[in-house]
Amino acid sequence: PAMLSNLQxxxxxxxxxxxxxxxxxxxxxKIDLGVGVYRTGQGDTPVFGxxxxxxxxxxxxxxxxxxxxxxxxxxxxxxxxxxxFGKASPDMGGRIEGMQTPGGxxxxxxxxxxxxxxxxxxxxxxxxxxxxxxxxxxxxxxxxSEFNHAGADGKPDMDAxxxxxxxxxxxxxxxxxxxxxxxTGIDYSNAQWDEIAGLIAEAKLLxxxxxxxxxxxxxxxxxxxxLRRVLVAVPEALIAYSCDKNFGLYRDRVGALYAxxxxxxxxxxxxxxxxxxxxxxxxxxxxxxxxxxxxxLEDETLTAQWLDELDQxxxxxxxxxxxLAAAGKVxxxxxxxxxxxxGLFSIIPFTPDQVQEMRSRHGIYFAGSxxxxxxxxxxxxxxxxxxxxxxxxx
Ligand code: PMP
Numbered sequence: 198p199a200m201l202s203n204l205q206x207x208x209x210x211x212x213x214x215x216x217x218x219x220x221x222x223x224x225x226x227k228i229d230l231g232v233g234v235y236r237t238g239q240g241d242t243p244v245f246g247x248x249x250x251x252x253x254x255x256x257x258x259x260x261x262x263x264x265x266x267x268x269x270x271x272x273x274x275x276x277x278x279x280x281x282f283g284k285a286s287p288d289m290g291g292r293i294e295g296m297q298t299p300g301g302x303x304x305x306x307x308x309x310x311x312x313x314x315x316x317x318x319x320x321x322x323x324x325x326x327x328x329x330x331x332x333x334x335x336x337x338x339x340x341x342s343e344f345n346h347a348g349a350d351g352k353p354d355m356d357a358x359x360x361x362x363x364x365x366x367x368x369x370x371x372x373x374x375x376x377x378x379x380x381t382g383i384d385y386s387n388a389q390w391d392e393i394a395g396l397i398a399e400a401k402l403l404x405x406x407x408x409x410x411x412x413x414x415x416x417x418x419x420x421x422x423x424l425r426r427v428l429v430a431v432p433e434a435l436i437a438y439s440c441d442k443n444f445g446l447y448r449d450r451v452g453a454l455y456a457x458x459x460x461x462x463x464x465x466x467x468x469x470x471x472x473x474x475x476x477x478x479x480x481x482x483x484x485x486x487x488x489x490x491x492x493x494l495e496d497e498t499l500t501a502q503w504l505d506e507l508d509q510x511x512x513x514x515x516x517x518x519x520x521l522a523a524a525g526k527v528x529x530x531x532x533x534x535x536x537x538x539x540g541l542f543s544i545i546p547f548t549p550d551q552v553q554e555m556r557s558r559h560g561i562y563f564a565g566s567x568x569x570x571x572x573x574x575x576x577x578x579x580x581x582x583x584x585x586x587x588x589x590x591x
Contacts (some may be wrong), residue, residue: 213232215562228562230563247282247588250502254492267471267476268297269298270297270420271297273490274295275287278295279425281455292457297451299479301409304439307474307475316368320370323374326374346381351538353383362402372590375424376414380542381542382543387422398431399410405435408420408436413507417443514540520574529590555586561582561585
């Protein structure tokens with residue numbers, strides 16, 4: 198009998214469906230605060246100048262596209278390490294090794310498949326989180342235990358993470374956003390990371406740190422504080438890294454997985470599992486974007502240009518956040534906390550009905566959770582957003 202017909206209809210990804218709704222809206226002043234890409238003050242998502250220059254070099258100089266292997270471009274993987282783990286000791290004395298992956302998603306997929314293979318059975322995750330965290334765990338048969346990420350005050354709910362770690366069992370790992378929390382924008386302070394690092398170490402939990410927005414929050418070094426703080430406290434960790442936001446490479450799928458272990462002689466054996474899982478999934482990661490990042494990082498001038506472009510992105514998002522925060526209470530919501538949050542996203546406490554009204558009455562599109570992409574706001578449309586928010590929530 199034909200069995201493919203056993204497959205049930207799956208829900209469309211809500212955010213991708215939102216893009217279609219937005220495109221179909223004929224209003225000229227519509228605003229897209231949905232999908233998570235950076236936009237300039239003109240509403241564009243341009244290719245970084247540093248990446249364009251690296252791509253030109255790549256086209257001119259690349260002499261082969263022969264296979265590299267499941268680990269991908271190791272020059273890329275190594276060149277990123279000082280930025281992630283610090284220039285003082287980029288591999289923590291030989292304890293860290295990485296491999297290239299298709300985006301941060303590929304890295305998370307491998308990290309979670311590795312913990313499953315290692316015998317872990319449950320992942321502790323803050324709620325809400327990026328929906329794909331739960332989706333990948335479910336697909337791999339890993340149980341998920343959720344704790345409340347943020348309190349009503351727009352700050353991290355420290356009691357909830359304390360309780361989650363205290364209640365952890367053997368075979369648990371904990372998945373944390375390194376910075377620019379998606380979807381809330383609510384990050385731990387350095388002092389809170391200090392405490393969390395101690396809690397994780399004491400509970401002997403394996404940390405998996407998802408760093409998908411380094412440099413979009415407070416700065417490249419600042420945004421790595423939590424990750425580095427956790428790594429010095431624990432014997433082992435996995436790090437899922439994405440270059441898709443901080444190099445603007447989204448569709449080129451650029452990421453890396455790093456493992457930190459206590460005994461450097463075990464690294465090869467542990468990472469062979471990453472290679473083997475990659476082989477069984479996508480065989481080899483796509484080369485182009487990672488090669489462009491490597492060329493940027495190998496060239497001082499291009500590196501400076503990249504960091505400068507990243508600074509401009511971050512400054513713009515901070516300006517948008519400052520304008521929203523200065524608006525304070527509008528209608529029934531308080532925009533002030535947005536000013537202290539980081540990265541592309543914040544959640545505005547719209548009710549589901551209000552989310553619909555923002556769409557139908559004002560042509561302003563964002564996720565049903567009330568998550569907005571702050572980079573979708575520009576000097577031309579930010580007052581419309583504030584006025585619409587006041588009208589719909591008032
Ligand atoms: N982690 C988080 C928290 C994210 O928000 C994203 C992207 N939306 C990713 C990982 C993965 O990014 P990508 O696969 O596009 O590199």
